[in-house]
Amino acid sequence: MRDDELDLLRAVDPVSSHEGPWRERPLDHRAERALNQLLFSTRRRKVRRLLVVRAEAAVLAIVAVLAYTFSGPGAQAAVAVPTALHLRTDAPSVSLNVLAHRAAALAKAAGPEDGPRRGSHVQSWYMSMESGPDAAPPVTVPEERITRWNADGGGSEMVVATDPRHPGRPVIHADEDGHWHTVNDGKVLHHKVYPAGSEAQHGGLASRTRPPTNPDGLRELLGMLYGSGTGDTPQLLQALSSYRQEWTPGPRETAAIVELLASADGLRPAGIVTDRLGRRGQAYVYTGHGGSMEGARQMIILDPRTGTLLGNEITVTKDLPDYKIKAGEVMSYEAWMP
């Protein structure tokens, strides 16, 4: 008896529902977050959305908005690409190993009330790169996001359009349908209050998983949640960014983070910075080659006294004239607050 051709085809299904990255299971943190963003209309344009090229009509719409914005005699929107943080090398740098010791000492002295805390307070900006080779200047989408979860399972999420570089000026924002328009600085883009007991429904796996206080456990968790367990430092830095959006670490978690960073390949002290919120930080830059962020410089900023994560910044390292992007321009930054 000959095999049925459909049976043969079934037997060589290249993507399994029982194993591998696309196996059937509850939603992971990324999928949960994407769903929440759709449901709560807080779409964000991230650099990673490069792949999905928008229709030409959408590009023209963005160009039109920008042309109007640039040429209008009234209030100008904050559309300029932010300047990269200035690295000062006149002060001595703190190595990650030294900082790991400082963070470990603070962790030992920490009490039960010292976190971690579920939720985060983040100021962020991402370059829009969806407009392709015929691009208008990159659009800024600055926002400040506060997410809080309480012990009773209730919480709240608020997103405000704001740009610390241009207080009081309009900023460009994409609405839930992907249309760009300007909104006033400080405008509440999204505010949602979750009743007690609803955290399990709205929070993803990452927000439900209390972060480990040891570097090995943290590495394992980040690998599980974000696929960063391969020793790829650029991936690790991106995973920490995602993790930081879900949790505000306390001293114990911070010590684990700094020790993990100290063991990461290619991460070197680059200088002292004053970040966009006016805080002094020690910057570390990934100096390795290859990996998932080739062509971009990743910088992470830590408090040199405590090891607390302050922020990150990604800059382009090559001119991209077709995209109107120059080497050294910022692709994104995040500033994490307590």
Next chain:
Amino acid sequence: MSTEEAFADAYRTHYWAVSRFVARRLDGQADEVEEVVAEVFSIAWRRRADLPDSPLPWLYGVARNCLANTVRGLGRYRRLLNRIGNHEVAHRRGTVESPDAERPGSWVHEALARLSPADQEVLRLTAWEELTIEELGVTLGCSQSAAAMRLHRARGRLRTQIDRMRATVSVQAGGYRDA
């Protein structure tokens, strides 16, 4: 149930099925698949008022259109990657030999690849997405009878290709025993 709740339910229930659908056709790295899946559900969200009671075949239909746009966009994406560095994706795409070539049953994939894109799709939807004829019609945007006819013809053409390849394997290996 509101349309928002129906959408959330469809998302939670079918997220991984849609991911597999995209992964099978994009043959890309996880980031690419996630981006496309995000776009699929973003479009589905905007069209949530059209969400049917059985949403999966409809979602596959949305994903088909989305993939068509993405494949066109990938050329532009790869050009950018080539500009900013020798990104691993660009390298991977340039690789001629695929691991599949050494995998048992790769000849079945080759037989499938010899068919027209339309035949391939109707067979993939049936064998890998396990759609019924009725669901096939929803995904392909045609009537049930048309879907049944398309499947029937595609199966016949796949059968022919498999037989030809088995004959080739038989000659090369010095004999083929029909199971």
